[in-house]
Amino acid sequence: xxxxxxxxxxxxxxxxxxxxxxxxxxxxxxxxxxxxxxxxxxxxxxxxxxxxxxxxxxxxxxxxxxxxxxxxxxxxxxxxxxxxxxxxxxxxxxxxxxxxxxxxxxxxxxxxxxxxxxxxxxxxxxxxxxxxxxxxxxxxxxxxxxxxxxxxxxxxxxxxxxxxxxxxxxxxxxxxxxxxxxxxxxxxxxxxxxxxxxxxxxxxxxxxxxxxxxxxxxxxxxxxxxxxxxxxxxxxxxxxxxxxxxxxxxxxxxxxxxxxxxxxxxxxxxxxxxxxxxxxxxxxxxxxxxxxxxxxxxxxxxxxxxxxxxxxxxxxxxxxxxxxxxxxxxxxxxxxxxxxxxxxxxxxxxxxxxxxxxxxxxxxxxxxxxxxxxxxxxxxxxxxxxxxxxxxxxxxxxxxxxxxxxxxxxxxxxxxxxxxxxxxxxxxxxxxxxxxxxxxxxxxxxxxxxxxxxxxxxxxxxxxxx
Amino acid sequence: xxxxxxxxxxxxxxxxxxxxxxxxxxxxxxxxxxxxxxxxxxxxxxxxxxxxxxxxxxxxxxxxxxxxxxxxxxxxxxxxxxxxxxxxxxxxxxxxxxxxxxxxxxxxxxxxxxxxxxxxxxxxxxxxxxxxxxxxxxxxxxxxxxxxxxxxxxxxxxxxxxxxxxxxxxxxxxxxxxxxxxxxxxxxxxxxxxxxxxxxxxxxxxxxxxxxxxxxxxxxxxxxxxxxxxxxxxxxxxxxxxxxxxxxxxxxxxxxxxxxxxxxxxxxxxxxxxxxxxxxxxxxxxxxxxxxxxxxxxxx
Numbered sequence: 057x058x059x060x061x062x063x064x065x066x067x068x069x070x071x072x073x074x075x076x077x078x079x080x081x082x083x084x085x086x087x088x089x090x091x092x093x094x095x096x097x098x099x100x101x102x103x104x105x106x107x108x109x110x111x112x113x114x115x116x117x118x119x120x121x122x123x124x125x126x127x128x129x130x131x132x133x134x135x136x137x138x139x140x141x142x143x144x145x146x147x148x149x150x151x152x153x154x155x156x157x158x159x160x161x162x163x164x165x166x167x168x169x170x171x172x173x174x175x176x177x178x179x180x181x182x183x184x185x186x187x188x189x190x191x192x193x194x195x196x197x198x199x200x201x202x203x204x205x206x207x208x209x210x211x212x213x214x215x216x217x218x219x220x221x222x223x224x225x226x227x228x229x230x231x232x233x234x235x236x237x238x239x240x241x242x243x244x245x246x247x248x249x250x251x252x253x254x255x256x257x258x259x260x261x262x263x264x265x266x267x268x269x270x271x272x273x274x275x276x277x278x279x280x281x282x283x284x285x286x287x288x289x290x291x292x293x294x295x296x297x298x299x300x301x302x303x304x305x306x307x308x309x310x311x312x313x314x315x316x317x318x319x320x321x322x323x324x325x326x327x328x329x330x331x332x333x334x335x336x337x338x339x340x341x342x343x344x345x346x347x348x349x350x351x352x353x354x355x356x357x358x359x360x361x362x363x364x365x366x367x368x369x370x371x372x373x374x375x376x377x378x379x380x381x382x383x384x385x386x387x388x389x390x391x392x393x394x395x396x397x398x399x400x401x402x403x404x405x406x407x408x409x410x411x412x413x414x415x416x417x418x419x420x421x422x423x424x425x426x427x428x429x430x431x432x433x434x435x436x437x438x439x440x441x442x443x444x445x446x447x448x449x450x451x452x453x454x455x456x457x458x459x460x461x462x463x464x465x466x467x468x469x470x471x472x473x474x475x476x477x478x479x480x481x482x483x484x485x486x487x488x489x490x491x492x493x494x495x496x497x498x499x500x501x502x503x504x505x506x507x508x509x510x511x512x513x514x515x516x517x518x519x520x521x522x
Numbered sequence: 523x524x525x526x527x528x529x530x531x532x533x534x535x536x537x538x539x540x541x542x543x544x545x546x547x548x549x550x551x552x553x554x555x556x557x558x559x560x561x562x563x564x565x566x567x568x569x570x571x572x573x574x575x576x577x578x579x580x581x582x583x584x585x586x587x588x589x590x591x592x593x594x595x596x597x598x599x600x601x602x603x604x605x606x607x608x609x610x611x612x613x614x615x616x617x618x619x620x621x622x623x624x625x626x627x628x629x630x631x632x633x634x635x636x637x638x639x640x641x642x643x644x645x646x647x648x649x650x651x652x653x654x655x656x657x658x659x660x661x662x663x664x665x666x667x668x669x670x671x672x673x674x675x676x677x678x679x680x681x682x683x684x685x686x687x688x689x690x691x692x693x694x695x696x697x698x699x700x701x702x703x704x705x706x707x708x709x710x711x712x713x714x715x716x717x718x719x720x721x722x723x724x725x726x727x728x729x730x731x732x733x734x735x736x737x738x739x740x741x742x743x744x745x746x747x748x749x750x751x752x753x754x755x756x757x758x759x760x761x762x763x764x765x766x767x768x769x770x771x772x773x774x775x776x777x778x779x780x781x782x783x784x785x786x787x788x789x790x791x792x793x794x795x796x797x798x799x800x801x802x803x804x805x806x807x808x809x810x811x812x813x814x815x816x817x818x819x820x821x822x
Contacts, residue, residue, distance in 0.1 A: 076549055077584035273580055422669050429674055430776070440660065440669045467670055480656065482670035 080273060082199070085182060086192040086331040090355025099170045100179060108224070111231040116448065123233050129476065135409070136476075138446055140416060147405045154401055156281075158394040160288040162386075163373075164295035168281070169350030174274050177225070177267035178334065184217035192331060218268050219260070226259030272335040276346050286345065291376040292385045296349050298329075298340045298371050299379050306340070311364075322370050326360055329353035329371055339371055349373075414447035417513040419501045427520045434486040435521045436466070441481045443503055443513075445473035451505040453479070459499040459519065461487045470506070485519065492521045528605030535604060539594065546587055634804035637811070642691035645811035646818065655812025658805055662797070663813075671816045676775055676792060681816045684772045688761045689817055695810040701796030704764050708789035709748065715787070717744045722783040728757045728769050731777065 113120035115134060122131045130137040137144060159167060168175060189195045189210050198207055231239050234252060242248035243256060266274060275282055289295070303323035309315040323340065330338050332352040337344050339353045357371040375384045421427065422438040429436045443453050452472045457463045468483040485499065499519040505511035565576045598604055600611040633654070637645045645651045660669060666677040673679030678686060686704075687697055710718055717740075724741030726733040745757070752765035759767035766774060775781055775790060797806055 075551055075581075076578050077581045078578040079581045273582070277580060277583070422664065424665055424668055424674050424677075426674050429668075429672070436672075438668045438670050438672060440664075467672070480660070482664075482668070484668075484670055484672055 081336065083272065083334065083336045084192045084195050084331075085334055085352075086328065086356070087186055088328075088332045088352055088355045088359065090352075090358060092351030092355050096170055096175075096179060096350060096352075100176045103171060103176060108228050111228060111236040119235065121232055122235070125233060127476075136446065136448070138416070138444065140444075141412075144405070144409065147401065147408070151398065151401045151405060154394060154398040157288055158391065158398050160285055161290065161293060161391050161394055163349075164289065164293050165281075165285055165347070165349040168275065168348035172348070174266065174271075174279070175334070175348060175350065177221070177263060178271045180221055181218055181267040181271075182334070184214050184221070188214040188217065218264055222260045222263040222267075223256075225263045226256050229259050230255045272346070275335055275348055282345055286343075289343075290388070290390060291380075292388055294373055294375055294384075295343065296339060296347060296351055296354060296371065297343070297374050297376070297379060298323075299369070299374070300340070300342075301379065303340065303370050322361070322366050324360065324364060328356040328360055332356040413511055413513060414445070415451070415453070415503060415505065415511050415513045416442075416444035416446060417501060417503050417515045418442040419515045419517045421517055421520070428522065430489065430522070431486075433489050434464075435489055435492055436484050436486045437519050438482060438484050439501070439517065441468075441479070441483055441501065441503075443473060443479040443481065445475060445477050445479070447505075447511065448475045450474045451507060451511065453503040454506055455483065456502045456504065457485060457499060458502065460494070460497045461491050461519075463487050463499060463519070487519070487521070495521050497521075523606055525606075531605045532607075535598070539591065543591060546584070550584075631804065634808060638804040638807045642695065642807065642811045642814055645808065646691075646815040648811075651808060652812055652815055655808045655815070658801070658809050659812050662801065663809070671813065676790075678774060679772070680813050681819065682772065683817055684767065684770060685761065685817075686759075686764045686766055686774075689814075691810060691814055693761075694813050695806065697794060698801075698806050698809055698813070699796065699798045702764060702792070702794040704790060704792035706785065706790040708787065710787040713744055713748060717741070718783055718787045721745055721749070721786050722779060725757070725768050725782055725786075726779060729771060729777070730769075731771075 110121045111119055118131055120131075120133055124131065128139050130141075156167065185195065189198050198210065201207060227240055227243060228236070230252060233255075239248070239252060239256075242252070248256075270278075303321045305320050306323035306325040307320045308325060309318070309320055329340070330336070330353075332355070333339070334350060334352065335346045335348060337346045339347065351373060354371050354373065358368045361368050361370055378384045418441070420440045420442075422440070424438070427437065429438075441455070445451055445453075450472050452470050454470050455465060455468050457465055464486045466484040466486055468481065471479065471481070473479045497519050498516055500514055500516050502512060502514045564573045567574045598607075598609075600609050601613050602609040637648070637651045637654075640648075645655075659667075659671065663671070667673055667680055668677075671680040673681075683689065685693070687693055687702060709721075713721070720737045720741035721744050722741070723733045723737040724739075724745050727735075727738040727741075745753075746755075749757075752763055753759050753768055754765075757768040759765045766772075771777065773781070774792070775785055797809075801809070
């Protein structure tokens with residue numbers, strides 16, 4: 057930035073130096089009750105309960121959700137996913153993306169305000185703050201006053217609750233990756249391996265830092281969703297908005313006065329909407345990237361409107377079209393498109409899960425010095441079969457081959473595979489020299505569970521001859 | 523590393539660090555024209571009526587940057603990052619590798635150790651040991667002997683009861699540990715091409731194949747003079763020197779007349795590489811048990 061010498065500047069052009077790196081202002085949120093605050097609590101409770109209970113639940117003798125990284129198997133409810141099921145994960149990510157698009161087009165950033173872990177945990181931490189240190193004014197006063205007994209005990213009580221919440225969070229989270237009973241037991245009897253202990257402490261620290269100190273900074277500077285959500289908005293997207301037509305000009309007024317005659321709008325400029333905001337913005341400035349659509353300013357404004365005897369909804373969940381034209385077009389091409397894609401993706405996902413067969417077969421031809429062998433009047437190829445039993449029962453797999461020639465299986469003996477086992481079995485396939493007419497031909501292997509012929513898998517490879 | 527490249531790295535790295543630090547510090551404050559308000563200015567970019575605020579970055583961001591500087595300087599002192607500087611931590615990539623190898627050995631020693639004290643014929647009956655043996659076989663032996671141990675031309679079939687050097691557990695262990703060098707000399711220079719054909723017919727005769735009786739009779743004399751030393755008077759071979767039995771129908775290189783003639787004419791020099799350096803004792807013990815188990819099954 058070029059700088060003119062001070063003498064050339066006009067008197068109002070005062071040069072001010074600002075730091076490029078600013079200390080963030082601590083936000084003291086005012087506690088508010090109202091519809092959206094209650095909604096936040098009631099969406100948060102089942103989410104938290106689900107998160108906390110899921111690793112403890114047992115289905116068919118195994119945790120309801122366990123990402124078993126050493127064994128490379130993901131147990132989710134009744135399903136077990138193997139590395140070769142990575143496709144389902146891709147499907148799931150595509151579904152999540154489209155779900156996010158659809159929801160964003162329809163109701164804006166409700167994910168942020170009501171269900172995002174950053175928000176939910178921040179909400180819990182603010183609750184601890186409120187319980188231990190009192191409401192906004194008390195907290196400001198407490199922070200300003202010198203350290204004394206009251207400040208120390210209030211602060212340490214708050215910190216204890218924070219750390220306790222963080223510990224529960226990190227133990228639960230790590231519990232998704234290793235059996236939680238061993239983990240919690242080991243943690244409290246100080247008998248935990250270094251690696252799980254490291255992860256527990258890391259997530260404890262991360263939760264504590266995030267919900268205790270990062271809070272809205274995360275939404276403002278780090279979260280990628282905040283960056284691109286704006287492109288999904290349109291004029292009919294439901295979002296928290298200030299009705300500036302009704303509210304302006306804002307200003308204080310005496311009770312019972314005919315304020316409209318003085319040219320002031322419904323906004324009394326009490327700044328409650330700013331005080332309750334967890335990201336410290338003024339919603340009256342319009343749509344902002346920081347706004348997480350949590351609706352607390354709506355609650356705050358409504359309570360003020362009630363006091364003033366004005367109609368509610370000066371700040372409300374509404375759309376740009378509703379403010380400007382009084383009408384919202386809900387079914388618009390963009391929404392229909394997203395919803396349609398979402399529907400297709402979910403159907404495909406459910407279908408592919410439903411037709412999933414819990415056996416995998418891989419056949420690999422020997423890459424030996426010579427790939428085929430002549431024994432008497434036959435040509436033989438050796439294959440290594442990998443049969444993965446992905447079912448939750450023991451099965452015996454029978455082998456069939458099929459191809460261009462009358463192939464004969466030699467040296468394959470069906471052996472039982474217990475659940476989750478990968479059998480590696482060599483098998484020799486022979487064909488009569490007189491029958492074989494081409495040097496390379498296709499050969500199809502098929503395994504079938506003896507008890508349940510539905511469980512079958514095929515694999516195609518090649519047979520090499522002279 | 524030559525002095526030049528060492529200096530190059532040192533200068534480049536430190537210049538980078540100093541430069542970045544200078545940029546960070548020199549830009550900490552910036553002059554802003556305007557009123558004495560805390561309101562952020564715009565950068566002056568405008569598109570479609572959308573303006574970009576010129577907000578300052580949060581201070582933790584700055585401190586995080588400082589922290590990475592401190593980390594990188596500490597890292598460069600402890601680890602070898604500055605040219606030939608070895609670092610005070612004494613870290614080397616070779617040392618790291620050795621450490622991992624030792625760890626792995628310790629882990630495997632526990633797994634294999636259970637079986638290396640058991641006699642091989644006992645291990646050959648243990649399903650868990652055989653599973654491990656199969657994996658070792660697949661990784662180390664299958665490339666020549668086939669995934670099922672059924673062999674390939676020039677590479678013995680391990681699933682039959684026909685052994686070149688003996689099929690006892692001790693012999694199998696010895697073969698895997700020290701390897702084998704077969705030495706069938708080339709005979710064409712000694713006995714001449716005509717006798718090569720005759721001997722081949724004789725060999726076919728004693729193995730029960732189709733042959734020319736007249737040639738075989740001549741061949742028998744040549745055989746008696748030259749081949750019995752290794753293959754024995756009756757052609758049944760000698761496991762002490764690895765001379766194959768010629769009277770069965772098992773052929774290492776193939777039993778067609780042309781192949782047999784080639785063997786006699788040019789000789790054969792099969793090599794089974796010694797595994798003791800590659801696999802160590804406990805793995806060889808398991809492999810020997812696995813191979814022994816293959817011959818017990820005796821499939822094709």
